[in-house]
Amino acid sequence: MPNGETIxxxxxxxxxxxxxxxxxxxxxxxxLVGWGSDTxxxxxxxxxxQGDLEYLIQFTKENYFRIKGGFSxxxxxxxxxxxILLFNKTDDNYFADLIRNYYNIEECNNRVNKFxxxxxxxxxxxxxxxxxxxxxxxxxxxDPLINALECKKGMRSKGFAGCYTPSxxxxxxxxxxxxxxxxxxxxxxxxxxxxxxxEEEESEKEGKEESKEEEYEKDEEEEEEEKRKESENEExxxxxxxxxxxxxxxxxxxxxxxxxxLFETLNILTLGLFTSLLLL
Numbered sequence: 001m002p003n004g005e006t007i008x009x010x011x012x013x014x015x016x017x018x019x020x021x022x023x024x025x026x027x028x029x030x031x032l033v034g035w036g037s038d039t040x041x042x043x044x045x046x047x048x049x050q051g052d053l054e055y056l057i058q059f060t061k062e063n064y065f066r067i068k069g070g071f072s073x074x075x076x077x078x079x080x081x082x083x084i085l086l087f088n089k090t091d092d093n094y095f096a097d098l099i100r101n102y103y104n105i106e107e108c109n110n111r112v113n114k115f116x117x118x119x120x121x122x123x124x125x126x127x128x129x130x131x132x133x134x135x136x137x138x139x140x141x142x143d144p145l146i147n148a149l150e151c152k153k154g155m156r157s158k159g160f161a162g163c164y165t166p167s168x169x170x171x172x173x174x175x176x177x178x179x180x181x182x183x184x185x186x187x188x189x190x191x192x193x194x195x196x197x198x199e200e201e202e203s204e205k206e207g208k209e210e211s212k213e214e215e216y217e218k219d220e221e222e223e224e225e226e227k228r229k230e231s232e233n234e235e236x237x238x239x240x241x242x243x244x245x246x247x248x249x250x251x252x253x254x255x256x257x258x259x260x261x262l263f264e265t266l267n268i269l270t271l272g273l274f275t276s277l278l279l280l
Contacts, residue, residue: 006073006077007078007103008075011075011078011079012081012082013082014033015033016085016086017033018030019083020086031139031140031146032149034079036140036145039071039181041071042060042070042071042184043150043176046180047153047155047173047176049176052175053175053182056175056179060179060180065183065184066187076187083118084102085098088102110193123192132188136184136188137182137185141177141181147163154170155173155177156168157170
């Protein structure tokens with residue numbers, strides 16, 4: 001291809017055909033015809049290898065993954081690009097143009113992200129390798145068509161419907177199965193990119209900073225205005241209280257004056273009455 005990659009077109013078109021046979025990019029047919037069947041082949045390559053899980057993972061990566069004769073680089077690219085090209089296909093574009101553009105404009109450099117988005121949508125934006133491993137292993141281990149492949153190779157027991165009867169992986173192959181799946185899962189995780197938020201232009205940053213300063217100044221002005229109003233209200237309330245006190249004082253003085261006048265009038269009347277009695 002123009003970017004120097006080797007593409008297995010037969011493999012890639014087989015992947016696309018299988019996906020079209022199903023109903024989505026993440027159903028059992030999509031898994032079977034692409035990464036799932038190649039992972040099962042990887043398991044076959046190491047099914048008799050012994051060791052703990054970490055040893056089996058390392059052994060598989062070094063001897064069978066992305067290596068000609070095993071789960072090759074060309075197989076892997078076909079599994080990744082097949083779903084993406086099919087997703088990009090419309091009635092308005094020729095497949096030759098679609099492929100040429102895909103490998104020319106370097107869209108394929110982001111293939112793992114797009115593949116994960118289509119095939120494992122629950123893993124979008126996940127940055128934990130353990131999460132990738134668990135999700136992908138569960139999908140692989142519970143896919144009935146992949147189970148049938150493993151059964152036909154003697155790694156699962158046959159049931160009443162032969163290899164199409166659900167059954168558990170035989171214990172002696174369980175670690176080998178996990179190792180094969182984890183090797184593929186680790187590749188997806190290691191090449192899956194979480195893109196940071198795009199950096200803002202300097203002018204946008206300055207504009208936001210100015211806007212923040214204006215908002216801050218506006219808040220300060222509003223705060224000062226509120227304080228001024230509170231001060232005015234306090235002064236007004238103080239003046240009203242003083243005015244009420246003055247009115248109460250006037251009323252008291254008036255009452256005292258009235259009482260004094262009444263007392264004097266009574267005294268005069270009493271004196272006059274007393275004088276009249278003496279004259280009689």
